[in-house]
Amino acid sequence: MKILAVETTATAASCCLTDDGRVLGRFAVNAGLTHSRTLLPMIEQLLGGCGVQPSEIDLYAVAAGPGSFTGVRIGVAAVKGLALPGNTPCVGVSTLAAMARLWDGVPMTATVCAAMDARCQQVYTALFAVKNGVVSRLTPDEAISLDELKDKLVAVDGPVVLMGDGAAVCAKAFTDLPNVTVAPAHLRMQDAVGVAAEAAVCAERGETVAAAELLPVYLRVPQAERELKARLAAEQNS
Secondary structure, eight states: OEEEEEEOSSSSEEEEEEETTEEEEEEEEOSSOOHHHHHHHHHHHHHHHHTOOGGGOOEEEEEEESSOHHHHHHHHHHHHHHHTTTTOOEEEEEHHHHHHHTTTTOOOEEEEEEEEEEETTEEEEEEEEEETTEEEEOSOOEEEEHHHHHHHHHTOOSOEEEESTTHHHHHHHTTTOTTEEEOOGGGTSOOHHHHHHHHHHHHHTTOOBOGGGOOOOOSSOOHHHHHHHHHHHHHHHO
């Protein structure tokens, strides 16, 4: 099964093409350019370099959130547009689960804490167990404060590995937790390879959807909506 996967939830953007779990190609950009400018040219070059036509894709996958609201929307919209002409199935995967999936097959036993900087002293986070290279979820995706996450990690026995673009922020806040370390650079950040791997697992469980049904997952209300509600509340009280 050929999977084209997209990851646009943070500063870097990436896409990859896999065939039955084998990575045929991967393209990533972390140059500060907007994903709306870089994503589709990346996908075009990826497919061209691999000699694969869009009609040969069996499944489109995207990190559907949590993450940057704009980044999530760009990724989901791009995948919907690519999948619609051929009515190709899609999978929207958790950004956090896709990060943890990068540890599949790694011979270690630890708790992986996937963390993304949600700003306002909050993180998007979830905990995953990695036991002899097998990844399993421990907690749901949630948006919580650093203090709340620290309380969760205090209760964890054994080593904890931080990953994601929130790993550095968490590491600074958790210096008094000796069992907490930061993942090495090549396994730390969000990556389309993890999205493809998580999508394959989801597809095996029958969790694919039509392109029209693919939706973003924000966890928090977008800032524009929060500001609108605050303004309306202020006007009602004035």
